[in-house]
Amino acid sequence: MSKKVCVIGAGRWGKNHIRTLDGLGCLAGIVDNDAAALSALSKEYPDARCYQDYREAAEGDFNGFTIATPADTHYTIASTLLKKGKHVMVEKPVALTLREAEDLKKTAEEKRANLMVGHVLLFHPAIRKIKEMIEGGKIGKLQYLYSNRLNLGTVRTEENILWSFAPHDISLFQYFIGMLPTEIVSRGGAFLQPAIHDSTMTVLQYPDNIVGHIFVSWLHPFKEHRLVVIGSEGMISFEDSTQDKHLHYYEKGIEWVQGKPIKRDGHTERVEYDPAMPLTEELKYFVDHLDGKSIDISDSQSAVDVLYILEKATESLLKGVETIRGE
Numbered sequence: 001m002s003k004k005v006c007v008i009g010a011g012r013w014g015k016n017h018i019r020t021l022d023g024l025g026c027l028a029g030i031v032d033n034d035a036a037a038l039s040a041l042s043k044e045y046p047d048a049r050c051y052q053d054y055r056e057a058a059e060g061d062f063n064g065f066t067i068a069t070p071a072d073t074h075y076t077i078a079s080t081l082l083k084k085g086k087h088v089m090v091e092k093p094v095a096l097t098l099r100e101a102e103d104l105k106k107t108a109e110e111k112r113a114n115l116m117v118g119h120v121l122l123f124h125p126a127i128r129k130i131k132e133m134i135e136g137g138k139i140g141k142l143q144y145l146y147s148n149r150l151n152l153g154t155v156r157t158e159e160n161i162l163w164s165f166a167p168h169d170i171s172l173f174q175y176f177i178g179m180l181p182t183e184i185v186s187r188g189g190a191f192l193q194p195a196i197h198d199s200t201m202t203v204l205q206y207p208d209n210i211v212g213h214i215f216v217s218w219l220h221p222f223k224e225h226r227l228v229v230i231g232s233e234g235m236i237s238f239e240d241s242t243q244d245k246h247l248h249y250y251e252k253g254i255e256w257v258q259g260k261p262i263k264r265d266g267h268t269e270r271v272e273y274d275p276a277m278p279l280t281e282e283l284k285y286f287v288d289h290l291d292g293k294s295i296d297i298s299d300s301q302s303a304v305d306v307l308y309i310l311e312k313a314t315e316s317l318l319k320g321v322e323t324i325r326g327e
Contacts, residue, residue, distance in 0.1 A: 002025075002026075003026050003063045003064070003287050003290050004026065004028035004029070004061065004062045004063050004064075005021050005026045005027060005028060005029070005062060005063060005064050005065065005066060005283075005286075005287065005290075006028060006029030006030070006031065006049075006057050006060065006062040006064075006065050006066075007021065007027070007029065007030050007031065007065075007066050007068065008031040008032075008054045008057065008065055008066065008067045008068065008069060008077060009031070009032065009067060009068035009069035009091075010030055010031075010032035010034070010037055010038065010041055010068075011032075011068065011069075013068045013091060014032070014068035014069070016279055017066050017068050017279075017283070018030060018041065018045065018048075020277075020279050020280055020283050021066070021283055021287075022045060022048075023280070024280070024283060024284065024287060026283075026287050027045060027047075027048050028047075028048060028049065028062055029048055029049045029050070029051065029057055029060060029062055030042075030045065030048050030049075030050050030051070031050075031051045031052070031053070031054045031057045032050075032052065033052050033053075035052060038050050038051075038052060054077055054080070054081075055080060058080060058081055058084055058086065062086070063087065063290040064086065064087035064088065064089070064114075064286065064287070064290045065081050065086055065087070065088050065089070066088075066089045066090075066091075066118075066283070066286070067081075067088065067089070067090045067091060068091045068118075069091075070158070071091075071093055071096060071158070071159060071163075072096060072158060074090050074091070074093070074094060074095050074096075075094075075095040075096065075100040075103075075104065077090075078090050078094070078095075078104055078115070079103070079104060079107060082104060082107040082108050082111055082113050082115060083107060083111065084111075085111045085112070085113050086113060087113050087114040087115075087116075087286075087289070087290050087292070088108075088113065088114070088115055088116070089116040089117070089118060089282075089283075089286045090104075090115070090116070090117055090118060090303075091117075091118040092117055092118050092119055092167040092168070092171075092306070093117075093163060093167050093303075093306065093307060093310065094115075094117045094300075094303035094306075094307065095303075095307065096159075096163075097307070097311070098304065098307045098308050098311050100307075101300075101303050101304045101307040102304055104300065104303070105300035105301065105303065105304055108300050109300075112292065113292075114286075114289055114290075114292065114294070114295050114299075115299070115300040115303070116285075116286055116289075116295055116298050116299060116300075117171075117298050117299075117300070117302060117303040117306070118282065118298070119167065119168065119171035119298045119302065119306070120168075120278045120279055120282050121168050121171065121172055121278060122171060122172070122175055122282075122297055122298050122302075123278045123279075123281040123282040123285065123297070123298075124240075124278040124281075125273045125274040125275065125276050125278075125281070126238050126240070126245065126247045126273050127172060127175070127238075128273075129247060129271060129273040130176070130227075130229060130236055130238065130247070131175060131176060133236060133249070133271075134176055134229065134231070137233075138231075138233075138234060138236075138249065139229065139230070139231025139232070139233055139234040139235060139236060139249075140231040140232035140233030140234065140253075141231055141232040141233075142176070142177070142210055142229070142230075142231050143209070143210060143211070143230050143231055143232060144210070144211050144212065144229075144230040145173065145176065145210075145212045145227070145228065145229045145230065146212060146213045146214070146215070146227075146228050147169040147172065147173075147212075147213075147214050147215070147226070147227045147228075148215045148216075148224050148225070148226045149165045149166070149168065149169060149214075149215070149216045149217075149224075149225055150215065150216070150217045150218075150220035150222075150223065150224045150225075151217075151218055151220055151222075151223045151224075152218065152219065152220055152221060152222070152223075153218055154218060155192060155193075155198070155218050155219075156196070156218075157193065157196070159196075160188075160190075160196045160197040160198075160200075161188070161197050161198055161199060161200055161216050161217060161218055162186065162188070162197060162200045162202070162216065162310065162313060162314065162317065163310060163314075164216075164218070165216035165217075165218070166200070166202065166214050166216050166310065166313070167306050167310065169214045169216070169227075170214065170306045170309050170310065171298070171302060171306055172227065173204065173212050173214075174302065174305050174306065174309075175297075176229070177206050177210055177212075179206055179207050179208075180206075180305060180308065180309070181204040181205055181206050181212075181309065181312075182205055182206065182207060183204070183205035184202065184203070184204055184205075184309060184312040184313050184316055185202070185203045185316050186200055186201070186202040186203075186313040186314070186316040186317040186320070187200065187201055187316075187317065187320050188200030188201065188317055191219060192219070197317065198217060198218060198219040199215075199216070199217035199218075199219055199220075200214075200215075200216055200217075200313075200317060201213060201214070201215050202214045202215075202313050202316075204309070223241045224241050225239070225240035225241040226238070226239055226240070226241070227240070231253075232253060233251075233253060234249060234250060234251050234252065234253065234266075235249070235250040235252055235253070236248065236249055236250070236271075237250070246270060247270070247271040247272075247273055248268055248269065248270055248271065249268070249269045249271050250266070250268050250269075251264075251266030251267050251268070251269070252264060252265055252266055282298070285297065285298075
């Protein structure tokens with residue numbers, strides 16, 4: 001085993017970390033405070049050292065740690081590990097406030113440790129292909145993009161839909177655009193629990209007249225994960241919730257002919273991409289950087305940018321509620 005990684009948190013998503021790292025030959029430790037679950041995992045993965053306390057695991061000779069615990073524990077656990085100079089990958093969101101995210105970034109830089117956030121879609125081969133198409137000029141000038149992330153459940157009690165679902169989409173927008181938005185407006189509704197929004201629509205205005213919107217809901221009759229990217233010369237759509245997960249390029253747009261807008265309705269092309277699993281690619285990337293070389297995808301700055309946008313969107317969301325109540 002060339003690199004040794006310890007997984008903190010063996011819940012639903014943590015088990016995916018464990019299984020994937022075991023497949024990569026890098027699983028060396030597991031931490032979970034559920035003794036019965038930990039006992040079962042120790043039998044399934046006998047070569048991994050098991051702990052109920054992450055602070056005990058932090059004293060081990062692991063090259064890196066992944067954190068897949070509840071969001072409100074991310075900051076404390078990551079801070080403890082980073083202060084010991086450990087390389088860390090934290091599931092999204094990296095923390096629950098911008099101040100905490102900035103503090104983790106500062107600690108990582110001071111200790112020369114890599115801090116990576118689990119924006120797993122940045123490692124999806126279809127997303128990488130879309131990035132390649134945008135940068136290659138396939139769609140012309142980027143103008144507008146939107147993302148719908150909708151489903152019935154999983155309803156959270158400790159965080160609203162914006163913080164639960166939207167980090168994925170915000171990270172995608174940042175990956176494609178490479179600039180922070182200049183204006184953020186968010187509105188939504190809380191129907192199941194007081195003050196916890198179940199559905200939100202967030203509109204983001206970026207420099208160079210680029211606009212995006214993110215629609216997220218866990219109160220929706222069917223699952224839809226759709227990303228659409230519009231450019232001056234063409235358009236792209238990706239349906240991540242369908243069985244075939246099709247990626248399409250549309251040679252469509254609007255052209256001005258003698259001062260009149262005329263629809264250009266060209267061909268539709270299915271775009272092929274590598275079928276690799278995003279989590280596998282993400283964890284491979286993390287493992288490949290356990291030697292300390294700097295990361296440039298899902299890094300600490302990406303974590304800070306996403307938290308900044310989430311906080312601004314939350315301010316807008318709450319301001320909208322206050323305005324309506326004020327009337």
